[in-house]
Amino acid sequence: MSATEGYAGTDLTIAEVRLTPILVADPPLLNTQGVHQPYTPRLIIEVVTDGGVTGVGETYGDAKYLELARPFGSALTGHRLADVNGLFTLMNNMSVDASRVDRAVDVGGLRGVQTADKLRLSVVSGFEVACLDALGKTLGLPVHALLGGKVRDRVDYSAYLFYKWGAHPEGVAAEADDWGAALDPAGVVAQARKFTERYGFTSFKLKGGVFPPDEEIAAVRALAGAFPGHPLRLDPNGAWSVETSLRVAAELGDVLEYLEDPALGTPAMAEVAAGTSVPLATNMCVTTVAEIAEAFRRDAVQVVLSDHHYWGGLGKTRELAAICGAFGVGVSMHSNTHLGISLAAMTHVAATVPDLHHACDSHYPWQSEDVLTERVAFVDGAVPVSDAPGLGVTLDRDRLDALHARWRDDAHRHLRDRDDGAAMRVAEPGWTAPRVPRW
Structure with a gap:
């Protein structure tokens, strides 16, 4: 039987x-x-x-x-x-x-x-x-297999770069890390090189909105010089005005794969999209089905970054991907601080989405701790899709x-x-x- x-x-x-x-x-x-x-x-x-x-x-x-x-x-x-x-x-x-x-x-x-x-x-x-x-x-x-079957054997991920202090403030109980500080273009490039050496990533996303836009433009330019031809992304989490967003898009349009949530909200994103040919991605103005209609009608976004945590799971993520496909909108994955269980789940659902043309985000390399007996491994910037029963991970x-x-x-x-x-x-x-x- x-x-x-x-x-x-x-x-x-x-x-x-x-x-x-x-x-x-x-x-x-x-x-x-x-x-x-x-x-x-x-x-x-x-x-x-x-x-x-x-x-x-x-x-x-x-x-x-x-x-x-x-x-x-x-x-x-x-x-x-x-x-x-x-x-x-x-x-x-x-x-x-x-x-x-x-x-x-x-x-x-x-x-x-x-x-x-x-x-x-x-x-x-x-x-x-x-x-x-x-x-x-x-x-x-x-x-x-429960989601309909994989269409790829590996899921590509992007190096998620951050401006970073060398350590938490003095006197704060914290775990040490070996990443070092990244507070200028040279520090961002050094961090990207570590990601490449350790995990084999070939695309890079910088979390922006931290320093004045000109400083972050310089950091992306430095990345483009260090990794010519590699996909680059910049995400200021809605920290810019429409005017600033358009200026940054104009200055980085030749090297950006997409610009993520430069301005806050669908109306502002629509204004930016109307003034640039740089694709706009979002995980802020389209986070539920109810928010899709306005964003797509106004052509405010060209890539929706799903996150199964707040879309409601893996099945809902597949539904979102189908909607995006019907309207010719790209889809990939957003990431917040997460452990190996979530990375395994992300990989399983991403493996079932046919039109996944952008490497997914993942914070996982930043997390030195996990609850699994073995960490989920990146191989040449990707996670191999497990064929073991369930997620293929074991709780420690x-x-x-x-x-x-x-x-x-x-x-x-x-x-x-x-x-x-x-x-x-x-x-x-x-x-x-x-x-x-x-x-």
Whole structure:
């Protein structure tokens, strides 16, 4: 009897859900909102079936996510594992504390204004991945097979470059890293060379919005000189006016693969798009299905950067890719601080998207810690697509427990919610996140 036949003859259900919030080390990476905290919160989700199979997922770990994930996890006892669509029905019935919904740019993902629906999708995404992992293990199939099958054997990723301090402020408990500082064009190029030497990346994205535009133009020009012909991207997270965005696009148009969210919001992006031939990408003005119509109608974006965490999971990511394909809009993947579970999930779904013409983003090389027995490996700038059952990763219980112990430690209580502005104020008391447009 095949695994599929065996599954069809049972009523496999979720017997237990385990939620483990953790704090993982994060280097002092700079963005327009501030600087990354020394530790960032993540939530590890385990779905255990009545047959004893465990699937794993991962999502944001801030308090507002935990407060929704806990009752949702409790409601899943007895839920059929294969009823992935039913997860969204259950989640839609969960109430969200209005005070927990951001009214400004969501710092944790730098993705525009957060709503209750976006919060729900960000939580359910981790459960969807865990269910698919458990289902794949039960059937002996990789997750990409559950999504319709892979169309490529490797998924290309881009080096995600940041302006960076050499270390977190003196007196702040933090893990050391060997990346060094990157605060000028030479530092950015040196960082890019390390990414290439360590992981084989051949395309580069610089997180901008940190320094005045002319300094960031110089950094991209330095990258173009050091890596001629390689795809380059610049992402200031909406920190520029329309006028500044157009000036930067004009000055870098010959070397940019695309310019990501130079201005904040669809109307501003549409103005920029109308004045330049440089493709515009976004993970800020198109983050839900409801935001697609205006952006596409106004031709405000030419590449949508999906993130399965806040689109609602892998199935929703495929739906987004299909919509983009129908309208001739490119698609790739955004990344926020994440671990190997999420990288594996990203790779499985990216492997199933036919028109994926841009290397995906990933913060993973910046994370020195993980909850897996083996780190997900980059080979020549790509992650090979696993054909092992489920996601093809194994949870390291000891590492998970250690990172959870850090989260429980009262000394780290103030880090349980990511706040790049608060982290910046440790180094610069009185600092406030600037209003946008910043330049």
